[in-house]
Amino acid sequence: NLGHTEKMADINLTIMEEFILLGFSEYPNVQVYLFVTFLVIYITILLGNGLIIIITNLEAALQTPMYYFLGNFSFVEICYTSVTLPRMLVNLWSQKRNISLLSCAIQLCFFLILAAVESFLLAVMAYDRYVAICKPLYYPIIMNHKMCMKMVVGSWVSGIPVMIMQTYQVFSVPFCGSNKLNHIFCDMPPLIKLACGDISGDEFFLFVDCFLFGLIPFLMILMSYIRILGTILKLSSTTGRSKAFSTCSSHVMAVCLFYGSASIAYFQSMSSSSGSRDKIFSVFYTIVTPMINPMIYSLRNKDFIAAMKKLFSKWGG
Template identity: 50%
Template sequence: MKHTGIKEEDNASTVTQFLLLGFSDLPNLQGVLFGMFSIMYVTIIIGNSFIIVVTRIDPTLHKPMYFFLTNFSFLEICYVSVTLPRILYSIWTQDRSISLLACATQMCFFLMLAATDSILLAVMSYDRYVAICNPLHYPLVMNQTKCTQLAVGSWLGGMPFQLGQTCQIFSLHFCNANRIDHFFCDIPPVLKLACGDTSLNELYVYVVTILLAAIPFVLILTSYSKIIATILRLPTAEGRAKAFFTCSSHLVVVLLFYVSASITYLMPKSRHSALSDKLVSFLHGCDPHVQPHDIQP
């Protein structure tokens, strides 16, 4: 374990290297875990790549809904690539060390992609709202320029906040503690290692979560309340079923994302357990949200 001294009178130091304990408490299952994560990673990459290719080469899918679906598929590839390759490397080599810079970089990209996920889910719900509630205005409202602006805003909207949050967390001292009881560098397990008062950091986490998760979630609820009201007024059962089907997969993704994010980032640090953090983060960061059957011509 490497340390860099700060001040002798402070009797504190900060680490330059962390150890990701991950699943080291399951030594007999390392091979099984490696195989499971490998299959998961390959499945997510192939499934989302398939969606991207199909939506690009099929002219009938050149619509706003599939433009955002393509963005979402690419986002999922990036999302899991931040965590799963590192997990596979640690299991294969049994080398669980990660430098301070690598840990901060992983956290920053994970948080930025999570923010993009949240905003993009809200954008997709807005797209469905316009399509179902204002179908005659849909081509005019969701034109190519508007779609591009919404997509760019989704990718860039959370970057300044998450970059600032990461810098704030890694400016803390870690007091000779460098064992992260997690499989990647996420906020709760890293904050547990910090010495001194971290209440300001926790407050910043709450503020950013409200700004980048709660507000988009309210927009999603607003959109779907109007969508459901419109669907229920449709004259035929077949029309209602088709409208509900086009929104069902998106609603499942919204539920999984926001429930796991709320548990991870809104629960006080003192109430986090290592096992719950791992299970929730597994759902939050390694779940293949988009599947090929989501493509409906």
């Protein structure tokens, strides 16, 4: 019996050299349409966010902290989607869905790091709006270029050690049984479902992840906007109020899209709900949101539209 168990363990270890990313394989008739749709979305993300990076760097009128953070945010969006989307496109095109354990771990690690960076950057952008509206006289002193750089670097660096540890924790637990990962990429909840043995460490790290890189930045954003709202309501001028609301509205929409869809996706994944719904919510916060964000920021911003027209007229001339 003992020999048989050891043999089974060896077989399981051999099987678990790779996962099969099921993606949307339950819809075999629409694979080509999904490939075309995701390819168009990826090109749109690259063009939309790339345009924001170019304009915020080239246009002198946009050399302010708000647009500096926006340019960095767009760069994170490109990196964030590039961790998952190209692999999905290859899988849809080739119909080969296998991914090695190492590739899966690398994808998870980069995805978690970039999600943390995005979360912190959204908090930094909210703080920037808070200082601009609630402390306008001190704004140039507080939000100087050196401080802005520190905030961006801090957003990038702070999540790296925790996310590397978290990835190590997930892959230190053995996987047994099925090697079919019912998801569109290597994410924590579906990986935890395939783990065998003691997964309490994985669940603890997932809780820490959600608390440090989800709840804390969200509470910082919430506090910033409570103070912003209090200041706006005290303004006597209607024009002043509408201008203050318009500078914040794009950011509020981006926050709602990112946190709303990510929260639903993670709560759905950790429950025993259907895999199809998990994947749809994951598509929304990893792919659709980065596509919508450039539209939200550019189309609702007069300064950005003016800078875009100026740049296009230069290129056209």
